[in-house]
Amino acid sequence: MSPLVLALLVGAGLFGxxxxxxxxxxxxxxxxxxxxxxxxxxxxxxxxxxxYLHPDVYSGQVFVLxxxxxxxxxxxxxxxxxxxxxxxxxxxxxEEAVDLKG
Amino acid sequence: xxxxxxxxxxxxxxxxxxLGFGVAVFRxxxxxxxxxxxxxxxxxxGGLFLALETEFLGVLQLMMMAxxxxxxxxxxxxxxxDPGGLGQMDMTHQKRAxxxxxxxxxxxAVALSALPSWAAVVVAAPAPSVQLHDLGIELxxxxxxxxxxxxxxxxxxxxxxxxxxxxxxxx
Amino acid sequence: xxxxLLAIIGPLAALTLIVACRRxxxxxxxxxxxxxxxxxxGGLIDASAGGHASLAxxxxxxxxxxxxxxxxxxxxxxTVATVALLVFVYAVGYMQAEPDKVRFFAEMSFFAAAMQxxxxxxxxxxxxxxxxxxxxxxxxxxxxxxxxxLVPVAATRAFLTTRGADLGLYVAVFALVSTAGTxxxxxxxxxxxxxxxxxxxxxxxxxxxxxxxPFHGWLQDAMLGPTPVSALLHSATLVxxxxxxxxxxxxxxxxxxxxxxxxxxxxxxLVTGVTALxxxxxKRMLAASTSSxxxxxxxxxxxxxxxxxxxxxxxxxxxxxxxxxxAGIFQHALDSTVFAELRGVGRAYxxxxxxxxxxxxxxxxxxxxxxxxxxxxxxxATMESPLGAFLFPLALxxxxxxxxxxxxxxxxxxxxxxxxxxxxxxxxxxxxLAGVSLLATFLxxxxxxxxxxVGGRLPTNVSSQLLGFGTAVLGLLAGWSGFTDRLAAPIxxxxxxxxxxxxxxxxxxxxxxLALARAADRLDLSxxxxxxxxxxxxxxxxTGPLARADALVERLVLAVGSDGLLLAxxxxxxxxxxxxxxxxxxxxxxxxxxxxxxxxxxxxVSRELLLAASGAAVILVLALAAR
Numbered sequence: 001m002s003p004l005v006l007a008l009l010v011g012a013g014l015f016g017x018x019x020x021x022x023x024x025x026x027x028x029x030x031x032x033x034x035x036x037x038x039x040x041x042x043x044x045x046x047x048x049x050x051x052y053l054h055p056d057v058y059s060g061q062v063f064v065l066x067x068x069x070x071x072x073x074x075x076x077x078x079x080x081x082x083x084x085x086x087x088x089x090x091x092x093x094x095e096e097a098v099d100l101k102g
Numbered sequence: 103x104x105x106x107x108x109x110x111x112x113x114x115x116x117x118x119x120x121l122g123f124g125v126a127v128f129r130x131x132x133x134x135x136x137x138x139x140x141x142x143x144x145x146x147x148g149g150l151f152l153a154l155e156t157e158f159l160g161v162l163q164l165m166m167m168a169x170x171x172x173x174x175x176x177x178x179x180x181x182x183x184d185p186g187g188l189g190q191m192d193m194t195h196q197k198r199a200x201x202x203x204x205x206x207x208x209x210x211a212v213a214l215s216a217l218p219s220w221a222a223v224v225v226a227a228p229a230p231s232v233q234l235h236d237l238g239i240e241l242x243x244x245x246x247x248x249x250x251x252x253x254x255x256x257x258x259x260x261x262x263x264x265x266x267x268x269x270x271x272x273x
Numbered sequence: 274x275x276x277x278l279l280a281i282i283g284p285l286a287a288l289t290l291i292v293a294c295r296r297x298x299x300x301x302x303x304x305x306x307x308x309x310x311x312x313x314x315g316g317l318i319d320a321s322a323g324g325h326a327s328l329a330x331x332x333x334x335x336x337x338x339x340x341x342x343x344x345x346x347x348x349x350x351x352t353v354a355t356v357a358l359l360v361f362v363y364a365v366g367y368m369q370a371e372p373d374k375v376r377f378f379a380e381m382s383f384f385a386a387a388m389q390x391x392x393x394x395x396x397x398x399x400x401x402x403x404x405x406x407x408x409x410x411x412x413x414x415x416x417x418x419x420x421x422x423l424v425p426v427a428a429t430r431a432f433l434t435t436r437g438a439d440l441g442l443y444v445a446v447f448a449l450v451s452t453a454g455t456x457x458x459x460x461x462x463x464x465x466x467x468x469x470x471x472x473x474x475x476x477x478x479x480x481x482x483x484x485x486x487p488f489h490g491w492l493q494d495a496m497l498g499p500t501p502v503s504a505l506l507h508s509a510t511l512v513x514x515x516x517x518x519x520x521x522x523x524x525x526x527x528x529x530x531x532x533x534x535x536x537x538x539x540x541x542x543l544v545t546g547v548t549a550l551x552x553x554x555x556k557r558m559l560a561a562s563t564s565s566x567x568x569x570x571x572x573x574x575x576x577x578x579x580x581x582x583x584x585x586x587x588x589x590x591x592x593x594x595x596x597x598x599x600a601g602i603f604q605h606a607l608d609s610t611v612f613a614e615l616r617g618v619g620r621a622y623x624x625x626x627x628x629x630x631x632x633x634x635x636x637x638x639x640x641x642x643x644x645x646x647x648x649x650x651x652x653x654a655t656m657e658s659p660l661g662a663f664l665f666p667l668a669l670x671x672x673x674x675x676x677x678x679x680x681x682x683x684x685x686x687x688x689x690x691x692x693x694x695x696x697x698x699x700x701x702x703x704x705x706l707a708g709v710s711l712l713a714t715f716l717x718x719x720x721x722x723x724x725x726x727v728g729g730r731l732p733t734n735v736s737s738q739l740l741g742f743g744t745a746v747l748g749l750l751a752g753w754s755g756f757t758d759r760l761a762a763p764i765x766x767x768x769x770x771x772x773x774x775x776x777x778x779x780x781x782x783x784x785x786x787l788a789l790a791r792a793a794d795r796l797d798l799s800x801x802x803x804x805x806x807x808x809x810x811x812x813x814x815x816t817g818p819l820a821r822a823d824a825l826v827e828r829l830v831l832a833v834g835s836d837g838l839l840l841a842x843x844x845x846x847x848x849x850x851x852x853x854x855x856x857x858x859x860x861x862x863x864x865x866x867x868x869x870x871x872x873x874x875x876x877x878v879s880r881e882l883l884l885a886a887s888g889a890a891v892i893l894v895l896a897l898a899a900r
Binding site: 002003004005006007008009010011012013014015016017018019020021023024025026027029030032033034036037040041043044047048050051052053054055056058059061062064065066068069070071072073075076077079080081082083084086087091092095 | 106109110113114117120121124125127128133136137140143144147150151154155156158159162163166170173174177178180181182195196197199200201203204205207208209211212214215216220221223224226227228233236237240241244245248249252255256259260262263264265266267269
């Protein structure tokens with residue numbers, strides 16, 4: 001079992017857990033946690049690929065920076081939306097957010 | 103330079119802890135404990151980066167995650183009904199579907215990881231100073247557009263977040 | 274040359290005047306004959322002065338018509354003109370009782386002009402044209418009394434036989450002109466010497482006109498015409514035209530061809546001579562005799578001496594014409610030409626009989642009459658020719674036969690008694706008869722100079738003279754005594770019919786032609802009937818069925834209209850019920866689908882997240898599969 005495969009397995013596991021969490025949680029913040037975990041798994045994969053296959057090409061590290069940026073931005077906007085929702089409805093439970101029902 | 107066997111061991115340790123903490127995020131009923139578990143998971147990921155000799159990224163990860171998880175915990179306390187999780191309400195829905203999705207997704211990812219024949223693993227990684235220098239050059243030359251766009255995105259996000267979060271003016 | 278032209282123009286003018294004035298035709302005809310005679314005499318004088326002239330006038334392109342005037346044509350022209358004049362004189366008396374004199378004299382004048390044309394022609398085209406014209410004149414004149422039974426048949430037979438044989442002349446002329454490039458007689462003959470086919474074709478034409486075997490039958494039947502016609506045409510001139518043709522084209526004939534000519538001549542002499550012996554009719558006997566004498570002339574040509582044939586032609590013209598004229602008087606006297614009915618007519622009309630007998634003896638070859646002088650050269654020629662072994666005995670047999678039938682005729686006419694009656698026009702007839710008969714008597718010594726004048730040698734041979742005389746006397750005795758009658762008795766009947774096989778040419782040519790004509794007529798009528806009935810059917814269609822068709826069409830139109838309305842109603846129903854229903858169903862289906870899809874929009878975030886995850890998974894799978 002090469003270290004690459006081990007790292008990739010870690011990433012796969014994080015992704016799976018994160019997916020479960022994003023789909024099963026009712027709370028916005030919990031959903032965001034699941035998404036964070038998924039992105040973390042992606043990061044692990046990226047770094048493993050960079051380190052074990054192409055350590056001379058830094059596009060891998062740039063990609064990692066971009067993903068981290070995305071994580072931060074998403075969290076910021078997400079919390080802002082949550083604040084606004086809380087103010088409007090008094091809760092951030094997703095089960096109650098059925099305003100877009102067709 | 104970390105020796106290959108040591109690297110592998112560190113890899114396994116950090117990886118296992120990341121996974122463990124990740125599971126813990128959703129098993130506990132307490133919001134705060136979820137946030138802290140997430141912090142632990144992200145920190146383990148940061149340690150993993152360090153073990154893989156990407157020092158800059160590892161440090162970055164640790165710093166960012168620490169901050170983010172802290173804010174998340176604060177939010178928990180602010181907006182949750184039951185942050186402590188002392189209530190016995192099951193806060194999940196469509197569990198079966200979620201589990202299925204999680205398992206299937208995870209399995210696919212595992213298959214994609216293990217099955218293909220990867221190229222030979224490169225043993226030596228560049229020195230941290232070299233990495234830093236080369237990463238900087240990369241960012242400033244080839245990936246300049248990406249760098250700038252990311253910065254712009256962060257700026258926009260800051261503005262957006264601030265705008266959304268501001269309370270409406272009371273007449 | 275002018276004289277010769279007169280010879281043709283004279284009778285033509287007479288013809289025109291006769292037809293125009295329709296009065297005193299005899300006067301005009303005689304006038305014409307006199308002009309012809311004068312012209313011929315003048316022509317002879319011209320020729321004896323050494324003239325060889327020819328007059329050319331427009332004809333076909335590059336083939337001008339020519340009138341030739343030299344010693345030969347002058348002699349022939351004079352012969353024809355003399356006999357014609359005397360016969361015309363005779364005819365005035367003969368035709369006194371005839372109502373249709375105008376037609377007769379017009380046709381005789383026409384013949385006279387045409388015959389002069391044949392004699393004087395210098396090119397083939399003119400000769401051919403005049404040749405056909407004399408055939409036409411012969412037809413008209415033989416059939417003069419066309420109301421009498423058998424006469425039209427006889428005239429047609431004569432015409433068709435000679436016309437058929439004339440095909441030979443047409444083809445020969447075509448060949449001669451095309452090979453020689455000119456139609457002038459002398460030149461074209463010189464250019465084609467030795468051409469066997471041409472020679473045989475010319476012989477064929479001569480056989481037809483001169484009544485040689487097997488074409489000899491028509492002359493017998495031609496005796497149904499008036500006797501002047503028989504005297505002029507069918508003894509002296511027309512039948513001589515064949516011999517004239519052979520004489521003029523003599524240079525063309527090579528030895529084998531001459532053999533053929535002599536063979537035909539010899540055969541004719543025998544067949545027609547025997548026929549003459551057995552004939553019960555005076556004129557028919559004379560016709561057979563004519564054929565026989567013409568056979569003599571052919572033998573002369575075949576023996577290599579056309580001059581001998583020419584001399585005999587001239588003499589024979591006088592002799593035979595005289596015989597016929599005499600026969601004509603007897604015919605008028607007793608209204609018949611059958612020997613049985615003419616018994617003793619000689620005794621009743623002694624002057625006529627004497628003249629007749631003189632001509633007959635001349636024909637038999639008794640010296641010093643003309644016949645002796647004319648037949649002897651032929652016998653001498655046969656002795657000289659390479660075929661002498663065959664021809665001389667043939668000639669002698671011919672002499673024998675001639676003497677026999679002449680004597681027979683004289684005996685039959687003399688023996689018995691007949692009543693003398695006045696014959697109208699006797700004076701004229703006597704004058705004409707006397708003229709030719711005297712010629713027949715005294716022409717003899719003039720024949721040798723004639724031959725020299727024409728420029729040829731007349732063969733003479735003392736042994737042939739003696740033998741000829743002896744044979745002639747023998748023949749006369751045999752005929753007078755009736756010996757030949759007894760001899761000829763077994764073959765009398767076929768001989769009387771001219772040794773015809775079956776119905777002769779009638780079987781071979783006439784009957785099939787008539788059958789074809791009748792069949793064509795039937796076809797024609799049936800075609801006519803078919804077209805008429807087709808027309809009738811067309812008409813029928815137009816009336817009866819047309820009205821019915823009209824009603825039918827009206828019903829059809831109405832039916833179409835009602836069907837149209839039906840279609841319209843159906844279309845409307847389809848439109849309103851079916852199409853609308855269909856559209857309505859489509860609408861409802863769409864609404865239903867919309868309702869179902871709407872349920873997807875639960876609004877639940879989690880649900881939507883799940884859907885997003887599933888979609889992402891699908892895209893991932895697709896992307897991997899594509900790779």
